[in-house]
Structures are given as structure tokens and as C-alpha cells.
Amino acid sequence: MLTEAAGLAVLAALSPTAVLVSAVFLGSARPHRTVLIYLAGAVVMTVIFAAVVFVALRAGHLQRSREYQPRYGLRLGLGATMMVAAAYLRRRKPKPPDPAKRDKRIISRLMARPHPWAAFIVGLLVYAPSLTFIAAVQVVATSKASIAASVLGIAVVIAITVMFAWLPFVLYLLAPDRTAWLLRSCDRWLRTHGHVLAVAGLGVAGVLLTLDGILGLTGVVR
Numbered sequence: 412m413l414t415e416a417a418g419l420a421v422l423a424a425l426s427p428t429a430v431l432v433s434a435v436f437l438g439s440a441r442p443h444r445t446v447l448i449y450l451a452g453a454v455v456m457t458v459i460f461a462a463v464v465f466v467a468l469r470a471g472h473l474q475r476s477r478e479y480q481p482r483y484g485l486r487l488g489l490g491a492t493m494m495v496a497a498a499y500l501r502r503r504k505p506k507p508p509d510p511a512k513r514d515k516r517i518i519s520r521l522m523a524r525p526h527p528w529a530a531f532i533v534g535l536l537v538y539a540p541s542l543t544f545i546a547a548v549q550v551v552a553t554s555k556a557s558i559a560a561s562v563l564g565i566a567v568v569i570a571i572t573v574m575f576a577w578l579p580f581v582l583y584l585l586a587p588d589r590t591a592w593l594l595r596s597c598d599r600w601l602r603t604h605g606h607v608l609a610v611a612g613l614g615v616a617g618v619l620l621t622l623d624g625i626l627g628l629t630g631v632v633r
Contacts, residue, residue, distance in 0.1 A: 412554040413564050419547035420571035422612040427598070428537055429575035434556040434594035436530060437583050445530045446580045452534020460540045461548045461565050468552035479627055482553045487624025489549065493542050493617030500610045534576065543616050544572055576628035 436445045468474075473482045551564035569578075582590040601608070 412463040412550060412558055413567060416547045416550040416564055416568050417571055419543050419550065419616055420568040421543050422616050423543035423547060423572045424574050424606055425612055426575060430594060430597050430601055431534055432537055433575055433579040434598050437579060437591065444527065448527045449530040450576045452531040453576045457540045457569045457572055458533045461569060464545060465552045465565060468549060471500030473553040474555055474603035483627025485549060486620045487628065489504035489546050489616045490624055493613045494621065496542060497610050500613065509543065524556040538573060543582045546616060546620055551553055586593045
């Protein structure tokens with residue numbers, strides 16, 4: 412259970428925007444305070460949504476053995492949705508940035524003024540729930556694990572999902588200059604390959620969940 416959920420959480424964590432935000436905030440006038448508030452926003456968003464998904468699925472008793480049809484039906488549906496989303500993203504090529512036009516996106520505007528309240532909102536927006544995050548939470552929620560083990564599993568999923576908010580900060584505390592260079596390098600690489608990475612992540616997760624759902628519904632696994 413935990414291995415599958417952690418793998419999906421890693422895919423959910425791979426976000427070019429999250430790396431860019433960390434690089435910008437760590438270069439601000441008050442990097443420690445700004446990044447911690449940004450991390451707080453990320454944690455609040457992921458905790459609330461994880462709790463909602465977990466409670467909803469547990470209320471439906473999808474963790475019980477006899478409820479294998481709705482459990483694996485959910486996984487099949489999520490997997491199919493992810494594959495459709497991956498196919499859509501693959502066809503929809505990202506537009507090259509136009510330096511003559513000012514970026515009007517709300518995250519860009521907030522990052523330009525890294526005040527505490529802005530950093531918190533950016534954390535909420537950057538870590539708005541993704542399909543891969545929902546998939547990771549449902550793995551834990553529909554498992555037969557105890558409540559204590561499930562809470563631990565959800566905590567691991569959240570920690571991995573927001574790792575590009577807390578990991579750069581930890582590295583910055585240990586080696587500020589090296590971390591700044593590393594974030595700039597990662598940002599350049601992700602700007603070039605981020606679209607392909609997003610498509611591949613959705614596609615791989617979608618295929619795995621779809622296969623899991625089919626195998627469960629046909630009785631190969633339970």
C-alpha cells in the first residue's frame with residue numbers, strides 16, 4: 412500500500428512551478444519566513460483535500476473486502492481519466508513564452524510581491540489537488556490498513572507531494588549558494604522538459620491504475 416501511494420505521490424510532486432516558486436522565494440529579502448509561509452499554504456491545501464478524499468472513501472467503505480467492485484472501479488476510472496488527460500496534454504503543446512507580453516497569471520503576480528500573505532496563497536494554488544495526488548490518497552483510503560497506519564500513509568503522501576516546498580529550504584539552510592545554483596539549473600531543465608515530464612507522469616500513473624482496476628474487477632487480484 413505505502414509503496415504504491417508513495418510512487419504516485421512522487422509523480423504528484425514533479426512540478427516545474429513548485430521548483431520555480433522555491434527558487435524565487437529563496438532569493439527574496441526574507442527567504443526563511445517567505446518559504447515557511449509558502450510551505451504552510453502547501454501543507455494546508457494538501458492536508459484538507461487529503462482528509463476530504465480519505466473521509467469520503469472510508470464513508471463508502473471501499474476498504475472492505477466485499478466492496479472490491481467499487482474500489483477497483485474507482486481505480487479504473489481514475490486511471491482512464493489520467494490517460495485521457497495525458498493524451499490531451501501531449502496534443503496541446505505548450506506555447507513559447509512571449510517576452511513582449513507581461514504574464515498575467517495570478518501565481519506570477521503574487522510571486523512578484525513575495526509578502527507573507529502572497530506566499531501563503533501561492534502555496535495553496537501551486538499545490539491544488541492533482542489527479543496523481545488524488546490517486547495516491549485513494550490507495551491509502553481504500554487499503555485494509557488500520558486508521559493509525561492509514562494516517563501515517565497519508566502523512567507520507569503529503570510529505571512527498573510537497574517535497575519541492577520543504578526540501579529546497581532544508582538544502583538552502585545547509586548550503587545556500589549551492590542550493591540556489593541547483594534550483595536555477597533544475598528550473599532551466601524543467602522549463603524545457605516539464606511538459607514531457609507531466610505527460611509521462613500522468614500516462615504512467617494512468618496505465619498502472621487502469622491495469623490495477625481491470626485486474627481487480629476480473630478477479631485476478633483482490
